[in-house]
Amino acid sequence: MKISSLRHFGAAGALALLAMSATAQAATQGSLGSTSTGTVSISATVPGRVQISGLSDFAFGTLDPTTAASTAKNVCVWSNTATKGYNITATGDGAASAFTLTNGSTTLAYGVEWAGSSGQSTGTSLATSSAATGFTSTATNPSCSAGPATTASLIVKFSTAQMQSAVGSASAYTGILTLVVAPE
Numbered sequence: 001m002k003i004s005s006l007r008h009f010g011a012a013g014a015l016a017l018l019a020m021s022a023t024a025q026a027a028t029q030g031s032l033g034s035t036s037t038g039t040v041s042i043s044a045t046v047p048g049r050v051q052i053s054g055l056s057d058f059a060f061g062t063l064d065p066t067t068a069a070s071t072a073k074n075v076c077v078w079s080n081t082a083t084k085g086y087n088i089t090a091t092g093d094g095a096a097s098a099f100t101l102t103n104g105s106t107t108l109a110y111g112v113e114w115a116g117s118s119g120q121s122t123g124t125s126l127a128t129s130s131a132a133t134g135f136t137s138t139a140t141n142p143s144c145s146a147g148p149a150t151t152a153s154l155i156v157k158f159s160t161a162q163m164q165s166a167v168g169s170a171s172a173y174t175g176i177l178t179l180v181v182a183p184e
Helices: 001-025 160-164
Strands: 050-053 069-079 085-092 100-102 107-109 109-114 134-135 154-160 177-183
Touching: 050 177, 069 085, 069 177, 085 109, 107 160
Parallel strands: none
Antiparallel strands: 050 069, 069 154, 085 134, 085 177, 100 107, 109 154
């Protein structure tokens, strides 16, 4: 666009058009000839994505209320951010998203920990509905089907105090733990 043509847009419009042309890559058209060359600008945005997989249920069986119980499971977390970073938020299905199991009338509290590498028996203690940040994945694809098969550890624990508060209700307790990972 010629500068003389910008007078029709007024001063503010002219400045806006000049600013847009300075930042945008415009396509160029080829000219008539034995060959003709044109160019186009290509742009794309890849948003941060994560995936958690390799999860399996925890079945503790019968617990001894005089001995703390803990089980760790290896899982896969993949992140496509530059740092491969992610955070994790856990919620239980108890009142106010508490980490509790129920037998229909009594609840049994449990603890949840997360470790940013596989094969761990302890990790960062998770608070319900609060993101634990700063984890980094070593996964090379979303489902860990190539590269490391697992990248993190999920740990569920019962303390003696938690189990003793449920004594007298010898029945099966069940509950759901929900894990949400987000890119960092």
